[in-house]
Amino acid sequence: MRLLATAGIVVVSVVLLAGQPGQVTPNPTPAPKAPPQRAPSTVASAQATQRALVDEYCVTCHNGRLKTANLRLDELDLARLDDHAEVGEKVVRKLRAGMMPPTGVRRPDPPALESLIGWMEKELDRSAVTHLPPPGLHRLNRTEYANAIRDLLALEVDATKFLPPDDSTRGFDNIAGALTMSPALMEAYLSAAGKISRLAIGDVTAPTQAVFDVPADTAQNHHIEGLPFGTRGGILIHYNFPADGEYAFTVKGVTGYFQAVLGAIRGEQLEVTVDGERVKLFDWDKEIANTTGNGRSTPRVPVTAGPHAVGVTFLATNDVPGTELNKPFQRTMNTPGSIPGFLFYPHVGQVSIEGPYDARGASDTASRRQIFVCRPEPRRGARDEAACARRIVSTLVKRAFRRPTTPADLNVLMDFYQAGRQEEGTFDNGIEAALQRILADPEFIYRGEREPADLAAGRTYRVSDLALASRLSFFLWSSIPDDELVDLAAQGRLKDPAVLERQVRRMLADPKSDALVTNFTGQWLGVRSLKASEPVVNLFPDFDDNLRNAFQREVELFFDSIVHEDRSVLDLLTADYTFVNERLAKHYGIPSVYGPQFRRVTLPAELDMRRGLLGKGALLTVTSAAARTSPVTRGKWYLQTFLGVSPPDPPPNVPALQERPADTTGNAKAPTVRQTLEVHRRNPACASWLPTSRRNIWLSREARSWSGISSFSPTRC
Numbered sequence: 194m195r196l197l198a199t200a201g202i203v204v205v206s207v208v209l210l211a212g213q214p215g216q217v218t219p220n221p222t223p224a225p226k227a228p229p230q231r232a233p234s235t236v237a238s239a240q241a242t243q244r245a246l247v248d249e250y251c252v253t254c255h256n257g258r259l260k261t262a263n264l265r266l267d268e269l270d271l272a273r274l275d276d277h278a279e280v281g282e283k284v285v286r287k288l289r290a291g292m293m294p295p296t297g298v299r300r301p302d303p304p305a306l307e308s309l310i311g312w313m314e315k316e317l318d319r320s321a322v323t324h325l326p327p328p329g330l331h332r333l334n335r336t337e338y339a340n341a342i343r344d345l346l347a348l349e350v351d352a353t354k355f356l357p358p359d360d361s362t363r364g365f366d367n368i369a370g371a372l373t374m375s376p377a378l379m380e381a382y383l384s385a386a387g388k389i390s391r392l393a394i395g396d397v398t399a400p401t402q403a404v405f406d407v408p409a410d411t412a413q414n415h416h417i418e419g420l421p422f423g424t425r426g427g428i429l430i431h432y433n434f435p436a437d438g439e440y441a442f443t444v445k446g447v448t449g450y451f452q453a454v455l456g457a458i459r460g461e462q463l464e465v466t467v468d469g470e471r472v473k474l475f476d477w478d479k480e481i482a483n484t485t486g487n488g489r490s491t492p493r494v495p496v497t498a499g500p501h502a503v504g505v506t507f508l509a510t511n512d513v514p515g516t517e518l519n520k521p522f523q524r525t526m527n528t529p530g531s532i533p534g535f536l537f538y539p540h541v542g543q544v545s546i547e548g549p550y551d552a553r554g555a556s557d558t559a560s561r562r563q564i565f566v567c568r569p570e571p572r573r574g575a576r577d578e579a580a581c582a583r584r585i586v587s588t589l590v591k592r593a594f595r596r597p598t599t600p601a602d603l604n605v606l607m608d609f610y611q612a613g614r615q616e617e618g619t620f621d622n623g624i625e626a627a628l629q630r631i632l633a634d635p636e637f638i639y640r641g642e643r644e645p646a647d648l649a650a651g652r653t654y655r656v657s658d659l660a661l662a663s664r665l666s667f668f669l670w671s672s673i674p675d676d677e678l679v680d681l682a683a684q685g686r687l688k689d690p691a692v693l694e695r696q697v698r699r700m701l702a703d704p705k706s707d708a709l710v711t712n713f714t715g716q717w718l719g720v721r722s723l724k725a726s727e728p729v730v731n732l733f734p735d736f737d738d739n740l741r742n743a744f745q746r747e748v749e750l751f752f753d754s755i756v757h758e759d760r761s762v763l764d765l766l767t768a769d770y771t772f773v774n775e776r777l778a779k780h781y782g783i784p785s786v787y788g789p790q791f792r793r794v795t796l797p798a799e800l801d802m803r804r805g806l807l808g809k810g811a812l813l814t815v816t817s818a819a820a821r822t823s824p825v826t827r828g829k830w831y832l833q834t835f836l837g838v839s840p841p842d843p844p845p846n847v848p849a850l851q852e853r854p855a856d857t858t859g860n861a862k863a864p865t866v867r868q869t870l871e872v873h874r875r876n877p878a879c880a881s882w883l884p885t886s887r888r889n890i891w892l893s894r895e896a897r898s899w900s901g902i903s904s905f906s907p908t909r910c
Contacts (some may be wrong), residue, residue: 479763813902
């Protein structure tokens, strides 16, 4: 497999869609050559062979009388399959997935079936017509919006605080057709433009409160990556302080019944740091444990504007919970109360940052350095201010609109600069007004492409270099193109294959390309939904947020290795390696792995079930129910995700699952998943739906040996 990103760009450059006016190569592409002619006798013989196979195994159900699934294959002319491409594609998908012929019905031999599938695929491909939908408007989704703000203003923002969730199509939230605009969403974009522009300039004076909750199931018995060595638990917060001033930090403990702070270990000390420097050391017993959940605040401390790392963590002074007679759970705090026979450390539950008090604006931040590419000389007066403002606005427009700045852009935006300068009285206020207008502009919020006005219907044309630059950056970075990419596109050089390849490789080497892996795996494989996965704690007391995060990171690193190492796409299913840290290695049963850092490990023979994506804990967990594994749900997900087909709807007369017996002694046994599936297999109404043949991968005995959190036991079920 060539690099995934390179392949995507080749597709982008070959599929010739709309570009910017004045940069389009209007020459239409020649009509495709006719497919090579084949000997009539050979064609007729192949058609007759496949026709006989269809008549023998398919027409008995799918005919003009029964019309099963609204298919009348007895009327399908295989000699003109291209006239019925939709029906042909549907048949191929069902056959490839092993869904037809159904269970209990006579099936052709595998070689004959493979011959039919291959023949139909070739016939459909021979007559396939490239689908070139007209370009339109593509709104930035929340992820792209936040990344664009980061690269435009050197400012990290949480888009979820400004914009509502995006709609998705088949799990993807970057499909143009699903990214609609409503009046409420328009108001949200306008409001975000004002708040973000003030934050970027540092025009913030009123104190605010930012609250950070630690997930209730976070294990806090061990060191957390990024916090000082010799500490345990707590939380590391990366926070953008809006202005120079004084800030206070409030810490609350995890509470149980009646807001009592939990944790039986005494003598704990809690450290609060900013960029690794201690600002307060709490005596937990005297200052926080007795607050009944209200927490305690630090004295106000001076902090400069910009991003800083706030650490709240315990000093590691003992290892009592690890030396108990009872083996401790991996989940180190089970609220809402204590459990007899177990000791728990105190846990941090919430941290609040309040400020700025005595705000003094922003003296020097990465965002201000990114925006203010020049500063006017006070002694030179208004003329120098205007020249500097035009330079700043021109730079911002080029990056925000993903194209060179035009005089029309400057005329509009300089009016906003002048209005802000006159109303608020400072040069910075004028730049803030112009920036707010840029962030609210449709050219920033949308990616738009236009077809040439003189383009004949149904004809293709070369996409413009600027449009290609934008597609390239949003595909690889989920963000705006940088100056180098825009400059090459403006010069018309990006269409050159050698230049394009160099840019793709440069962009893949940039850390921003992590967005390709994170967003694609999060949407295609659904690992984003791990955040909402809450296995029943009484059944899975070892599942915690640390494991949840490790599951997601493992899939991201694994997929990243396939892309950046140019590995075979088959390795997605068969690779004999994975990435683990100590927490995940312990869950998988991999010895001699210590610490929170992830490392690559080769899977031994006894862990063959962990090969490829199908053995990853993230996918096994998101396809399970909260209280048990679910092979049927997982099988449906497998069909839809990897084979692109969905199983038929279950018949209406499927009996309900047998309820768990009401028994207070604990002696009554409920049927296992395997026993339940066997009952359904013996029921004719269900047998026609349950996967068979090659679809049986997720209903095999091995598939039923997974627990609801991806633990494996060959004796389960």
